[in-house]
Amino acid sequence: MKAISYSAYGPADVLEYGERPDPRVGPDSVLVKVRAAAVNPVDWKAREGFLQSGLEAVFPVIPGWDVSGVVVQPGVAVDEFAVGDEVIGYVREDFLSRGTFAEYVAAPVRTLARKPLRLSFEEAAGLPLAGLTAYQVLHRTLKIREGDTVLVHAAAGGVGSIAVQIARHEGCRVIGTASERNHAYVRGLGGEPVAYGDGLADRLRELAPDGFDAAFDTVGGEALRVSADTLAEGGRLASIADSEVFSYGGRYAFVRPDATDLAHLAELAEQGIVTVHVDRVFPLERAAEAYRLNQEGRTRGKIVVTVDWDA
Template sequence: MKAIAIRQYGGPEVVEFTDLPDPRVGPDSVLVQVRAAGVNPVDWKVREGRLDGTFDVHFPLIPGWDVAGVVRSVGGAVTEFAPGDEVIGYVRKDSVEHGTYAELVAAPVRTLARKPAALDWAQAGGLPLAGLTAYQSLVKALRIKAGETVLVHAAAGGVGHLAVQIARALGARVIGTAGPRNHAYLRELGAEPVAYGDGLAERVRELAPGGVDAALDLVGGDAVAVSAGLVADPARIASVADYGVAARGGHYVWGRPDSADLTALARLADEGRLTVTVASTLPLAQAASAQALSAEGRTRGKIVLLVD
């Protein structure tokens, strides 16, 4: 199969488009013909070796954890899916080696759900990691309820634009930080935009004089500290970027593969309450360029690799 291989840590120059053996399919896995693979910041961070102390990494490795595609075959113990089924998945395994930047991926059934019909392949490929991170932060960590006000830092990004929509679907009011060029976009999603940077807390209080009920940090920096001055209960602060949030009484969130949560996201999409903004699509062979674009940190929505 054609795939992206990384044989050593480094910059975009170590990304190789090559032929690799087809993956083996275990008894509780399915073989997915990849149609789209979302590009996430964690992908280039893996390439640079930043997660070397977190995961066992085996070279050559295929990067990528997001997938949308068609089931080609199933393992002997699989009853959930059949060949021909269209699926999405957050195919994060216990080690980094066999990822989704490839024509084929062997995916454990625990990482998969049925593809929402409302999303095209590119949108579906961009949903799993970012969608699960947003959903699990809002629903499981922050326990957002209807009528609450939520502050989302970096609300126009890959996770952020999904968090805005999920919070709105839960019945919450959303205040989202973003640069001025993304303010109209956030209004379209149903959020009230504020500019990030110095004076953020004061700008938020102009919209919510009593502060906010909960805050979700997707950018790091001083976002958690600012949130602490706006949220009465520190347990209502979650961050995906700042480990130190736990010391303040909040929640550090790393999205987990979860079929039920993926299914909930797919249901929101099919109900018309969640969509995925795709900033750009590139062919699999241009994965290095896609990762470089992601590393710039200015993407509105998602970058997705398309696989023929």
């Protein structure tokens, strides 16, 4: 099969497009014919070696955890999916090697859910990792409740945009940091946008003088410090970007595959409650360009790589 892979840690230049062995399907997995795979910041962090302490790389590594596609072969113990089923998945194992930037991926059923019919394959590929991150942090870590005032950083990004939609659906008031060009987009999601930069804490206090009941940091650094400074008494703080969150009494979160959570997200998407904005689409052979663009950190929504099966 054709795939993107790398044989050493490094920048996007280490990514190569070429032939890799077809994946083997275990008893609890299905073989998915990949239609689209989304790029996430964690992908380039893993490629550059920042996750070595928790995720060993077995080279050569096919990157990517997000996928949408079609089941072409169920494992012998699988009765959840059949040939022809359209699925989405956050296909992460506890090591780096067998990712989704390929024509096929063998995906454990614990990582999959049925694809929402109203989403295209490109949109659906952007839902699993970002959606699960937003859902799990909001519900399990921050434990948001109806009536909470919630701060979401990078509210126009992949995780942030879904977090805004979920929190609004749960009856929260949501204030989200974003660049000026994305303010209309954040408003369209139901959030109240506020600009980054100097004076952010003061602007947040003007909007929420009583402080935030929950703050979701997706950026780290100054954003984390401002989040801690603007919490209400008893407010909850979580970060997916900066372990310094512990020093502020908050919690660090790392998303995990969960078929039940993913199915719930798919249902929210099917109902139109959660949408996925696709910023750019690249063919598989140009995945390195997609990674470079994602690493710039200015994306609205998701960057997606597609596999062309019609050529």
